[in-house]
Amino acid sequence: MxxxxxxxxxxxxxxxxxxxxxxxxxxxxxxxxxxxxxxxxxxxxxxxxxxxxxxxxxWSKRERSMVTIALLAALGQDDEVAMHVRATRNTGASREDILEALLHVAIYAGVPAANHAIKIAKGVFNEMDAAEHSEEGK
Structure with a gap:
């Protein structure tokens, strides 16, 4: 071997x-x-x-993060969208950056793809906020 x-x-x-x-x-x-x-x-x-x-x-990690999320959203790669939204805490991409990227998805890849990705991002942001608040309470 x-x-x-x-x-x-x-x-x-x-x-x-x-x-x-x-x-x-x-x-x-x-x-x-x-x-x-x-x-x-x-x-x-x-x-x-x-x-x-x-x-x-x-490109910065922030820029790559925005482009990656937009591409994954356009392709309907839900798990990967969620993973890369979580990664924004490390890349510097803000929630506003992600929204702007997903607005582009709506125009260039379709409203349903953007709508679904926005729901995913909102859920991930809610999880991140809850985790942050629980850390603050410790």
Missing amino acids: SEAPEKSARYHQGMATRRSVLGNGYVDQAQQSKTAFDEPFQDLITEAAWGHVWSRPQ
């Missing part, structure tokens, strides 16, 4: 960026739940999405 190949520099950069955007808890959970079956996929998204695209200096 061969040993696992050494991870590339792009992978390590991607993992650092992924952690900075999604948070250690989310990434740790994804790492713990991966199997031999999906490890190649996890490596691919870590290198390509996080190590190459999200790590490029031309």
Whole structure:
């Protein structure tokens, strides 16, 4: 049986960026739940999405966050929309930024897609607010 190949520099950069955007808890959970079956996929998204695209200096994480949410909303990727809305606490994208992105979705991808994504974002923001208030009460 061969040993696992050494991870590339792009992978390590991607993992650092992924952690900075999604948070250690989310990434740790994804790492713990991966199997031999999906490890190649996890490596691919870590290198390509996080190590190459999200790590490029031309756009800020805030800008990438807004564009990503708009694209995911347009594609109807509900779980990914929710995940990236949660990540806004790390990217600097404000609720107003997300609303502006979803207004673009309404015009360019359709009102139903934007309407559904707005419902998702509102739910995530409510969860985030509740968690913040419970932390303040401790």
